Amino acid sequence: MSVETPRRIVLLRHAKADWPDVADHERPLADRGRADAPIAGRELAATGIAFDLALCSTAARTRETWKLAVSELPQRPRTVYEDRLYDASLGELIAVVNEVSDDVRDLLLIGHNPGTHALADALAGSAEGDALTRMNRSGFPTAAFAVLTVDGSWKSVEHGVATLAEFWTPRRG
Template identity: 70%
Template sequence: MSAAEPRLIVPFRHAKADWPQVSDHERPLAERGRKDAPIAGRKLADTGISFDLALCSTAVRTRETWKLAVHELVHRPKTVYEERVYEASPGELIAVLNEIPDDVRKVILIGHNPGVHGLAEILAGSAEGDARDRMNRRGFPAAAFALLSFEGPWKALEPGTATLTDYWAPSE
């Protein structure tokens, strides 16, 4: 791995959640979410990315999404369940990403809207192909993810420093 290899961030929104009579933090996945999470995992596997780290919200729906998606990956990354990802703003998510050790190159962040969508929009100073158009058209529905690359140390990550290289969302 060369020092010039770009870092990769993949904001990944949890799959469709149910609305039972529980606190927001304890909401589980709906049936559709249990179907879409492995599909998203297969799409992540298709990218060929071998993640070094997964940062996952502590909410039930994000943990269930990750559990179903990660089984589709060839390599299971180290997973950290991070309370600060739950209900985080894009700025709060950037602050969490700024703390990642520099030996980590590829990170997936499993979180919630509007934070993960905002993170993808704010970080993307540029975009390849039609990735931004597709993301703008679809928004960031449940189980969607974006691929962003950037150069430099994690502490230098800030708005506009990344390139949106791809975007995927399940079909409705």
């Protein structure tokens, strides 16, 4: 694939987690999270993006979110469980994205806040419509995702290079 081909990165925050007496890395999804994750999966499918690669944190709540969301996609992408996505800083997240092969056009990253929101905000040099305002107003809630488009190679991804094309979050009444 040419590095001139526009790429998409979708940042999905894990669904709502429970707070049992376990280590943070092992926290499972709460009932609401188990309900929201498949909805997020259906919304991801509705974007029409055929992901080439999914990078998922190794935390229990991200793995469970991904298991429930991916079942709603028309095709399962290659999935890599990446330790570095757990509790990652903005710089660490950008470093992980920079390592993605240029054979990948559409990337899905399943992670945590504050890193997911920070990455979306840092990469978004521009936005379509009110997507950036809605993302920043909402604080990037659980099971939300942002779709960003970038030109060039993954190695060139840095602050301000992307366009925030879409921001979706589960509606709460």
